[in-house]
Amino acid sequence: MASVRYVAIGDSFTEGVGDELPDGRVRGWADLVAQGWADSLGEPVEYANLAIRGKLVWPIVDEQLEPALALKPTHLSFNGGGNDMLRPRTSISHVVAAFDRVLQRCDEEGVQLVVLSGANPSAQLPMARVIQRRGDLLSAGVVAKLADRPDVVRALNWPDRELSTAGYWSEDRLHMNARGHHRVAARVLSALGLEPPSAWWSLPTLPDAVRLRNGAYYRDHLGPWVRRRLTRTSSGDGREPKYAVWTAFEPSPV
Numbered sequence: 317m318a319s320v321r322y323v324a325i326g327d328s329f330t331e332g333v334g335d336e337l338p339d340g341r342v343r344g345w346a347d348l349v350a351q352g353w354a355d356s357l358g359e360p361v362e363y364a365n366l367a368i369r370g371k372l373v374w375p376i377v378d379e380q381l382e383p384a385l386a387l388k389p390t391h392l393s394f395n396g397g398g399n400d401m402l403r404p405r406t407s408i409s410h411v412v413a414a415f416d417r418v419l420q421r422c423d424e425e426g427v428q429l430v431v432l433s434g435a436n437p438s439a440q441l442p443m444a445r446v447i448q449r450r451g452d453l454l455s456a457g458v459v460a461k462l463a464d465r466p467d468v469v470r471a472l473n474w475p476d477r478e479l480s481t482a483g484y485w486s487e488d489r490l491h492m493n494a495r496g497h498h499r500v501a502a503r504v505l506s507a508l509g510l511e512p513p514s515a516w517w518s519l520p521t522l523p524d525a526v527r528l529r530n531g532a533y534y535r536d537h538l539g540p541w542v543r544r545r546l547t548r549t550s551s552g553d554g555r556e557p558k559y560a561v562w563t564a565f566e567p568s569p570v
Contacts, residue, residue, distance in 0.1 A: 321362040321562065322350055323389040325380040325418075328369035329434050330395055331558065334491030342558070343494070346393065348501035348516070350565040356510040360566050364389070365559040373397045373414040380557075381418060385425050387562065393430040393504070394418045401450045408450070412457040419461075419468065428467075430504065433458060433474040435496060440482060440489040471504040483521045495519045 324330050324346040332344015350363035364387055366380040373396035384392055397411040415431065422429040433455050438447040455474040462468050473479055476499075484496035492500070495518075502516035 318360050318362040318564065320353060320357065320391065321387070321389045322353065322391045322393070323364040323384045323387055324367055324393045325376055325384050326367040326393075326395045326432075327371045327376060327399055328367075328491060329398055329432075330365065330367035330393070331369050332365075332367075332497065333369050334486040334488075335494045335497040343497070345492075345497040345500035345504065348498060349393075349504045351568065352501060352505045352512055352516075353508070353510065354565045354567045356505070358567050360564045362562040363559060363565050364557075364562055366557040368555050368557065370399060371396070372399050372403075373411050377414045377417055381421060383560075385421060385427065389427055391428045391430060392418075392422055393432060395432040395434055397454050398434045401447060401454065406450055408453045408457050411454055412461055415458050415461055419465070428469065430469040430471065430507070431458065431462065432471045432500070432504065435473045435476065435484070435492055435500065436480040437485060437490055439480055440485060469507050471500070471507045473500055473503060476503075478518070493522055495522055 328334075330344065330346050332342035332347060335343045335345075337343055346365050346367070347363075350361050354361040364384070366384050367376075368380075371379075376394075376396045394415070396414060400406050400411050419429055434451075436448070436451055438444045438451065441447055451474055455472065459470075459472070462470065478484075479492075479496060479499055484492055484499065486493040498516040498519050502512035505512040
């Protein structure tokens, strides 16, 4: 059995949306962490990813946490709340309480918890000030919750001003592109005490980066998002986790 068994739970941020591979699959920071971890150890890492795009924070906890713990991982990463922040009424304490539940269950099961805050997309979005304020409050609430828990691994992306700039984001302005996911993966690996490839912190600007004019952006991305809110549907409806069971990530060839 591999010495590291790492499971990730969350929403589109953890699923990897925005970092699409040529075959249409999404990769994302958690996949990159699993690969970087295997490369650092020089041995396979068992990896599972139960994250589903569009999920609010408590559905993540209610639907993903226990199946993740049932896999008997050594490490579990958790992020949530990004979709909650985009809703008209959001209780920061309600979101922070979800982090408390995950921490409690990981303590009970003897699993090392890795907590992430999401990157900050607000500079490029409508209602930027509202999203910024809510994100600041959520980030501060989670940090305060973990203040007396130095054993919890933290990878805090919200304060990273470089990561909030346009070159790290995909066309929809809400999900990071491959460049952004690599930077987050570098932060997680560093928080775990590992040495990520230095290039991951700031890959070259993507040559195919597209910045939609506002009219096209509202039509192609914001409009569909609003329609999902009005119809109470989610981009994750009917989706299955991409790695629901352990998948071995082998060290990269030298």
